[in-house]
Amino acid sequence: MQTRLHKKTKSVSVALLLACSMMLMTACGGNSGTSANAASESASPSSSAVTATAAADDESADALYAKAKEEGKVVVYSTSGRANDAAETFMKKYPEIKVEVSKVKSDEMMDKVSKEQDAGQFNPDVIITKEVSGAVEEEMVKTGRYIKYLPADIAPKVDEPYRTQAEAYANYVEFRTLFYNAGYYKEAPVTNWWDLTAPEFKGKVYTADPLSSPAFMDLFTTMVINSDDMAAAYKEKFGKDIELHGTDNAGYEFIKQLFANGLIVLKGSDDVLDAIGKAKSDAVGIAVSGDVSKNEENGWNIQPIYDIKPKTSVPDSGYLFIANKAPHEAAAKLFIRWMMGETDGTGEGLNPFNKVGSWVPRSDVKTKNAVSFEQLNLWLFDGEKLYNTAPKVRDFWIKQK
Secondary structure, three states: OHHHHHOOOOHHHHHHHHOOOOOOOOOOOOOOOOOHHHHOOOOOHHHOOOOOEOOOOOOOHHHHHHHHHHHOEEEEEEOOOHHHHHHHHHHHHOOOOEEEEEEOOHHHHHHHHHHHHHOOOOOOOEEEEOOOOOHHHHHHHOOOOEEEOOOOOOHHHEOOOOOOOOOOOEEEEEEEEEEEEOOOOOOOOOOEHHHHHOHHHOOOEEEEOOOOOHHHHHHHHHHHHOHHHHHHHHHHHHOOOOOOOOOOOHHHHHHHHHHHOOOEEEOOHHHHHHHHHOOOOOOEEEEEHHHHHHHHHHOOOEEEOOOOEOOOEOEEEEEEEEEOOOOOHHHHHHHHHHHHOOOOOOOHHHOOOOOOOOEOOEOOOOOOOOOOHHHOOEOOOOHHHHHHHHHHHHHHHHHHO
């Protein structure tokens, strides 16, 4: 992971040079004769830095199925086991298409796909992945290895930034936030991130290790990027301007003070929630929003906090892509439509993604949560800034330990 975060790319500058020489397809109206396979003509697309978008005109489920039957299968690389659940219902609906799902971590998937494509092997059709501190966008999307696909009939119902601003459509959105023990606290004990640096929470704050989870690191890196917000929240909490103690800004200062107040770092999100949720506890912990759905299964009594100043968190999005030169392109598009819930958002393929603690960024899909996606108090995910800043924050974190 450290190598991945420190890897440099010239993709942004190259994109500017190539932008005028390469025609891009838009999600809501490109030339229907252009396919995802045309996004890159070379076996190794790393020299190109233009984000391609698969054509999405006149591709109804029926039309795609007619083509997909000839292809016979669709190969999926996914970071989430939810793809397997969607595959089961898909194969019942479309029995002539076999879905092959391989579960791969996001960073390992990047390496795997890059090596395969550089060797002229185009194996996956569909990519379901989380970000790796901006590296997916910088190294895979801008180089044309992963291609955005958003059907024209579904696009108008997609919430921003996932319709036109983000690197791709995200079929579900989670984030890292604070959890508390609902058996001990009657209401959320924290309203401001700086509350965690106060004496009453000394030695009572847990987090999963950001050094082994990019999404946890993204939260702290985003605080550094949005240091003005953190400084304003500090003043609101303590009634005075923040004083830095050898740090560059309020984001770094928050991390430093969090460690000084006895931050406890555990391996993963479940470990954090085990620590605060199995017995009455006045401790709080940073964990994955989606883990609230495992309350009964794991014997927890925990609740997440969805509104913390200055912002609750940064999105951890489950993006959908078509792989460059997908060998089963029609089947890939059909499977993506299935996972998106089809045109009206009621399709069975969306069910595994629309869960408590996860949000589907579609205006026509009812959330399972008490708070809608539009109401979430989140920072925007800035992939380029995260990509360039995360290595510095990682080094700073290591020094605090």
